[in-house]
Amino acid sequence: MSNIQNILRNNKLSVTEGRKKILQLFLNTEGALAHSDIEMGAGENFDRVTIYRTLHSFVEKGIIHVIPSADNSIKYALCKDECSEGHHHDHHVHLVCSVCQKTLCLDEVVVPVVNFPTGYYIENIEVVANGICKQCNS
Amino acid sequence: MSNIQNILRNNKLSVTEGRKKILQLFLNTEGALAHSDIEMGAGENFDRVTIYRTLHSFVEKGIIHVIPSADNSIKYALCKDECSEGHHHDHHVHLVCSVCQKTLCLDEVVVPVVNFPTGYYIENIEVVANGICKQCNS
DNA sequence: CAAAAATAGCAACATTGTTGCAAATAATTG
DNA sequence: CAATTATTTGCAACAATGTTGCTATTTTTG
Ligand SMILES: [Mn+2]
Ligand SMILES: [Mn+2]
Ligand SMILES: [Zn+2]
Ligand SMILES: [Zn+2]
DSSP, X not given: OOXXXXXXXXXXXXXXXXXXXXXXXXXXXXXXXXXXHHHHHSOSOOOHHHHHHHHHHHHHHTSEEEEOBSSSOOEEEEOOSOOBTTBOOOOEEEEEETTTOOEEEEEEEEOOOOOOOTTOEEEEEEEEEEEEOTTTOO | OOHHHHHHHHTTOOOOHHHHHHHHHHHHOSSOEEHHXXXXXXXXXXXXXXXXXXHHHHHHHTSEEEEOBSSSOOEEEEOOSOOBXXXXXXXXXXXXXXXXXXXXEEEXXXXXXXXXXXXXXXXXXXXXXXXEOTTTOO
């Protein structure tokens, strides 16, 4: 039985063509994907609404996570840690490469500890770096 | 002569009603503003296009900076450091409060040093924390 | 104040995101 | 396996957001 089916099943999602194709795309892709990337890459005829809904449920289930952006083009990437329904644990840093334009999960770079003044309650921290990736910087 | 006019003049921007009103709004507001906040808050009849263009030039000049978001609703906030044309130096952390929904610049919380593997070139780092602000957490 | 330069508003359009509903598909049950 | 039930899909219609070219208006300059 395929890995893809397992992932969907384990997350109590029914196995549909759309979900398989989109998940496939994430598994085949290095770096993060924007909605538009999926619209283009995930085969031929997928309704945009289906993609929106699929991405939402994948995020909800902890299959993918959202990477914030400063230009209204949020990206999505596979969760590699043990994320589960409603509980993400992706404590890594992201890099947006200004050369190849890819957004990468740097799984080995852990989000640093930040000291906040007393009074604040911090739930989670997102770190997005802009720079040049290893590939492009040589 | 008003502070607002000075800021615009110093940045070689001609002083127009739109720019004055929008800059006024930033000066009067604690926390960051979304485009839609400005559309509502900045008086009555402003063409949306003018607001887009104003925000763009303010960012370009280093009068305001962009705060990334995970839900395609980027926010803008006044620069308090010495930012200038094409060179932002806002090395502070941002907080999105899940109670009051405000996005705050925590000027006193400096972006921590992050160690990247060799091979990467890092230009700047954005840190956005989700949590509860001092006001709401009491 | 007049001329030159910059900006604002308008229109038209493109892209992105949301919702309700009926048809199609997938899961479950006997 | 077939029938029933549950879930998902595509469609349509719409709302919100963002972009561009052009002209009229405003601002700056001299
Ligand atoms: Mn990631
Ligand atoms: Mn800030
Ligand atoms: Zn690169
Ligand atoms: Zn708050």
